Amino acid sequence: xxxxxxxxxxxxxxxxxxxxxxxxxxxxxxxxxxxxxxxxxxxxxxxxxxxxxxxxxxxxxxxxxxxxxxxxxxxxxxxxxxxxxxxxxxxxxxxxxxxxxxxxxxxxxxxxxxxxxxxxxxxxxxxxxxxxxxxxxxxxxxxxxxxxxxxxxxxxxxxxxxxxxxxxxxxxxxxxxxxxxxxxxxxxxxxxxxxxxxxxxxxxxxxxxxxxxxxxxxxxxxxxxxxxxxxxxxxxxxxxxxxxxxxxxxxxxxxxxxxxxxxxxxxxxxxxxxxxxxxxxxxx
Amino acid sequence: xxxxxxxxxxxxxxxxxxxxxxxxxxxxxxxxxxxxxxxxxxxxxxxxxxxxxxxxxxxxxxxxxxxxxxxxxxxxxxxxxxxxxxxxxxxxxxxxxxxxxxxxxxxxxxxxxxxxxxxxxxxxxxxxxxxxxxxxxxxxxxxxxxxxxxxxxxxxxxxxxxxxxxxxxxxxxxxxxxxxxxxxxxxxxxxxxxxxxxxxxxxxxxxxxxxxxxxxxxxxxxxxxxxxxxxxxxxxxxxxxxxxxxxxxxxxxxxxxxxxxxxxxxxxxxxxxxxxxxxxxxxxxxxxxxxxxxxxxxxxxxxxxxxxxxxxxxxxxxxxxxxxxxxxxxxxxxxxxxxxxxxxxxxxxxxx
Numbered sequence: 001x002x003x004x005x006x007x008x009x010x011x012x013x014x015x016x017x018x019x020x021x022x023x024x025x026x027x028x029x030x031x032x033x034x035x036x037x038x039x040x041x042x043x044x045x046x047x048x049x050x051x052x053x054x055x056x057x058x059x060x061x062x063x064x065x066x067x068x069x070x071x072x073x074x075x076x077x078x079x080x081x082x083x084x085x086x087x088x089x090x091x092x093x094x095x096x097x098x099x100x101x102x103x104x105x106x107x108x109x110x111x112x113x114x115x116x117x118x119x120x121x122x123x124x125x126x127x128x129x130x131x132x133x134x135x136x137x138x139x140x141x142x143x144x145x146x147x148x149x150x151x152x153x154x155x156x157x158x159x160x161x162x163x164x165x166x167x168x169x170x171x172x173x174x175x176x177x178x179x180x181x182x183x184x185x186x187x188x189x190x191x192x193x194x195x196x197x198x199x200x201x202x203x204x205x206x207x208x209x210x211x212x213x214x215x216x217x218x219x220x221x222x223x224x225x226x227x228x229x230x231x232x233x234x235x236x237x238x239x240x241x242x243x244x245x246x247x248x249x250x251x252x253x254x255x256x257x258x259x260x261x262x263x264x265x266x267x268x269x270x271x272x273x274x275x276x277x278x279x280x281x282x283x284x
Numbered sequence: 285x286x287x288x289x290x291x292x293x294x295x296x297x298x299x300x301x302x303x304x305x306x307x308x309x310x311x312x313x314x315x316x317x318x319x320x321x322x323x324x325x326x327x328x329x330x331x332x333x334x335x336x337x338x339x340x341x342x343x344x345x346x347x348x349x350x351x352x353x354x355x356x357x358x359x360x361x362x363x364x365x366x367x368x369x370x371x372x373x374x375x376x377x378x379x380x381x382x383x384x385x386x387x388x389x390x391x392x393x394x395x396x397x398x399x400x401x402x403x404x405x406x407x408x409x410x411x412x413x414x415x416x417x418x419x420x421x422x423x424x425x426x427x428x429x430x431x432x433x434x435x436x437x438x439x440x441x442x443x444x445x446x447x448x449x450x451x452x453x454x455x456x457x458x459x460x461x462x463x464x465x466x467x468x469x470x471x472x473x474x475x476x477x478x479x480x481x482x483x484x485x486x487x488x489x490x491x492x493x494x495x496x497x498x499x500x501x502x503x504x505x506x507x508x509x510x511x512x513x514x515x516x517x518x519x520x521x522x523x524x525x526x527x528x529x530x531x532x533x534x535x536x537x538x539x540x541x542x543x544x545x546x547x548x549x550x551x552x553x554x555x556x557x558x559x560x561x562x563x564x565x566x567x568x569x570x571x572x573x574x575x576x577x578x579x580x581x582x583x584x585x586x587x588x589x590x591x592x593x594x595x596x597x598x599x600x601x602x603x604x605x606x607x608x609x610x611x612x613x614x615x616x617x618x619x620x621x622x623x624x625x626x627x628x629x630x631x632x633x634x635x636x
Contacts, residue, residue, distance in 0.1 A: 010397075057361070060543070086564040246563060247561055252396035255553070256555065256583075257553075
C-alpha cells in the first residue's frame with residue numbers, strides 16, 4: 001500500500017515543531033514556557049485571539065490543550081503557562097531550553113474583543129485562572145485607547161502561588177489600570193498588596209456594570225462567588241465571559257471529549273457567556 | 285436518477301465485474317447468526333439477507349485504530365494518509381448505514397476537514413441494498429429507512445431481480461462495465477417496487493417519537509431514570525463501538541524501541557468510559573455512570589440536533605443488540621417521554 005504525505009496545511013492535526021526559548025519557573029509546578037516555531041514564516045505569521053488555546057505535543061507522550069498566556073500584540077513568541085499535572089506536561093518539565101515540542105492551533109473562540117472594545121473591562125482571576133486572562137490583559141493594555149477603564153482583580157492563596165507575580169505587582173504602578181491583587185494569607189511578611197479572599201476586592205472597585213465586560217477564570221469556587229458579586233453589581237449575563245477547561249484530544253470539534261451539553265469547548269468555547277453556561281448542564 | 289434492473293441470476297457475474305473496480309466487501313456470516321462486513325472470498329458466502337452487521341461501515345473510514353503521524357526528533361510529525369490507489373466496493377449496505385455515513389461526513393467536514401476520514405471515503409464505493417426490518421429496527425422513526433443519495437448504486441429486491449438506482453458517476457461506470465447484465469425496467473417492475481415499498485413501511489414494529497424530544501430531555505435532565513440506567517450500565521462502551529454514528533476517538537503516542545521515534549494513533553473511544561471527561565488534575569465532569577449514560581443520550585438526541593440539525597442516531601438497533609445489560613434505547617426514550625408500557629428495564633430481558 002502506498003503512502004502519501006499530504007501538504008501539512010491541509011491536515012488540521014499537524015503539529016509544527018517549536019523550540020523552547022525560555023523556561024521561567026513562576027510558581028511550583030506552574031512554569032511559563034516560551035516557544036518559537038522553527039519555520040520562520042509560522043513564527044512570524046502565528047496570531048491568535050486572547051482566550052484561545054493550542055494543542056501542545058511532547059514527543060512520544062501525546063498532546064494536551066494549553067491556553068495561550070501571551071498577547072497577539074506581541075508576536076513571535078508563544079507563551080504557555082503549563083501546570084505540571086499529566087503525562088504530557090510532566091514530560092515537558094523534563095525538557096530544557098532549546099528542546100523541541102509540537103504546537104498546533106490556535107483553537108477555540110477566544111474573547112469577543114471587538115465587541116468588548118469601547119467598554120470598561122473587568123478581569124477577575126483566581127489561582128491558575130490568570131493564565132488565559134493574561135493574554136486579554138496585555139491585549140487591552142497594548143490597545144489601551146480602545147478600552148475605557150480596566151480593572152484587574154486577581155487572587156491567589158499566597159504570594160508564592162501567584163502567577164506572573166512580579167509583572168503584576170509592577171503593573172500596580174500604572175495609572176491607566178486598576179490592578180488589585182490579593183492573597184488569602186501572606187506568609188512572607190513582605191506582601192504589600194491586599195490580603196483577603198478574591199471577592200473582597202469588589203469592595204475596592206467602582207464598577208459601571210452597564211458598560212463593562214467581565215472576564216472570569218478560576219477554580220469552580222471562584223466562579224461561584226465571583227458570579228454572585230457580578231450579578232449583585234448588575235452585570236447582564238451575556239456580558240460575563242468565562243474561560244473553561246475540558247479534556248481534549250483533537251481541538252477541532254471531532255474527538256468528542258470536550259463536549260458539554262450540546263457545545264464543543266474546543267469550537268464554541270473555551271470562552272462562554274454566563275448565559276451560555278446557565279443553559280448547559282455540568283459546565284462548571 | 286437513472287434506474288435499471290439486474291436479474292438475480294446475473295449477480296455473481298456482476299460481482300465478478302465489480303472486482304475490476306476494487307476489492308469487494310460485503311456482509312458475511314460470522315457464526316451464531318451474526319454478520320460482519322469483510323472481504324468477499326466467494327460470492328456464495330455473502331449474506332445479502334442479513335439484518336445488521338456487528339460493526340457498522342464506519343470501520344472502513346474511521347478505523348478502530350489508525351495511525352495519524354509518525355514522529356521523530358529529527359523529522360517532526362509526518363502525516364500518514366493512504367492515497368487513492370486502493371479501492372473498495374462495499375456491497376450490500378442498508379439505508380440506515382448509508383445515512384450514518386452522511387452524518388459522519390458532517391462531523392468530519394466543516395472548518396477543519398479530516399482528510400484521514402475523507403481520503404477513505406473517496407476510496408470506497410457504496411452499493412446499497414434494501415432490507416426488511418426486524419424487531420430492533422427503528423430507522424423509520426429516525427428517517428433513515430430510505431436514502432436518496434449517499435450511494436453509488438442502490439439495489440431493491442423485486443423478487444427475481446433487483447431494481448438498481450444509479451447514484452453517482454462511479455455507479456454509472458459499474459453499470460456500464462456490466463453491459464447487458466442490466467436491463468430496462470418495465471412498468472410492472474415499477475408497480476412491484478411500489479408495492480414492496482408500501483409493504484415494507486407497514487413492517488416496522490418499533491417506533492419512537494423524537495420530534496419534540498430535545499425539549500423533553502431538557503426538562504427531564506434531573507429524572508431518576510438516569511440513576512436507574514446508571515445502575516444497570518456497565519460502562520463497557522459496546523453501544524459506542526457498534527454505533528454507526530458514534531465518532532469519539534482517543535489519541536495516543538506509541539514509542540518505538542529506540543524511544544526517539546514513534547507513531548501518533550487514534551482509537552475509537554466511548555463517552556461511557558470513566559476517563560472520557562476527565563481533565564488534568566483529576567476533575568471529572570461525568571464522574572458517575574448515570575452522568576455518562578445520560579450524556580450519551582443527551583448528546584445524540586439533543587446536542588447533535590443543535591449542532592447538525594438531526595439526531596446522531598439512525599435506528600439501526602445495534603446498541604440494543606450489543607448491550608450486555610439489556611439497555612434498550614427505544615425503551616429509554618419511551619420512559620423519558622412517559623410512554624413506557626411496563627416496568628423499565630426488567631421486561632426487556634424477555635424480548636431478547
